[in-house]
């Protein structure tokens with residue numbers, strides 16, 4: 001049996017009755033607001049709403065339904081046990097009615113039930129109503145709706161926070177990796193060249209041998225090229241001295257020499273950008289071109305920087321194999337997320353356009369500088 005026996009509030013016939021009812025309404029709203037205030041889970045919010053309405057004797061019992069992955073499921077029950085709800089004689093056909101009410105967004109009576117939508121995807125089915133006014137019910141709906149919205153915002157915020165800390169971890173790992181790579185480069189390449197040079201010079205100190213010296217000179221120039229490459233990877237001084245266009249041309253030439261990919265660079269900006277903007281756009285272009293080298297199997301690519309809508313736009317395109325930007329798991333796009341994060345820090349954005357066999361385009365935008 002579901003209905004709880006309790007004294008029924010009679011019709012408010014006197015001013016005293018009306019005042020008492022209003023007081024009980026306010027008390028209910030107050031209690032409900034307190035209960036849902038710190039609730040992080042939408043199911044919890046609906047459970048509190050049911051419990052408060054039943055505890056305060058506005059209804060005999062009820063249940064809360066929520067749309068989850070396309071179907072409407074019962075997420076909380078009022079004063080009856082879950083089994084009692086399943087066997088409830090009042091309940092038959094409730095699902096279909098509830099769906100229709102949810103679509104219409106209007107409180108609907110169905111026999112002893114009152115179906116009350118409390119958001120686009122949640123509904124309270126309340127049974128055995130006492131003297132419940134429409135304005136009171138509307139206030140309940142507003143309160144529950146606001147609490148549900150808050151839980152969704154919280155969930156989104158928590159998700160964003162998680163994403164940020166994953167990204168931070170990835171950035172730290174990448175930094176460590178980069179340090180490891182630089183250390184290996186210094187040790188294995190430049191260290192070895194210098195060791196060979198030292199040994200060779202020792203050999204030649206007593207008895208200079210011209211052909212040996214020529215080899216040593218070659219070793220020295222390879223070491224110098226290695227130093228230049230490492231310095232360029234770390235931070236090209238040309239970016240500070242000559243600006244974005246020169247640095248991009250330098251990187252494009254280097255990419256061509258190392259990987260035989262033709263990279264066209266076109267920069268049409270009326271004046272130099274700020275230090276931060278130049279660095280971000282250079283890093284984004286660098287990562288995008290590194291992706292072209294690593295993944296695209298492209299013959300050619302282009303880097304175009306133009307002034308656009310008061311800000312600046314960088315487009316990196318290639319004629320390679322392409323990919324599905326929406327088909328990547330978060331863990332597979334640390335490089336792309338890093339680009340996006342750098343741009344967003346300056347109020348900009350990143351957009352990818354690509355499909356299998358159709359090459360790829362990376363669009364990076366930065367707004368005009370706030371002064």
Ligand SMILES: Nc1ncnc2c1ncn2[C@@H]1O[C@H](COP(=O)(O)OP(=O)(O)OP(=O)(O)O)[C@@H](O)[C@H]1O
Pocket residue numbers: 291292294295296318320321322323328332333334335336337360
């Ligand atoms: N220009 C491109 N052509 C084809 N596939 C690409 C291109 N750019 C990115 N991708 C695909 O997108 C994925 C994600 O790129 P992202 O830069 O985030 O990671 P990654 O290059 O694999 O690793 P890293 O973290 O070292 O950059 C790549 O693994 C690749 O599958």
Ligand SMILES: [Mg+2]
Pocket residue numbers: 287290291335336
């Ligand atoms: Mg990458």
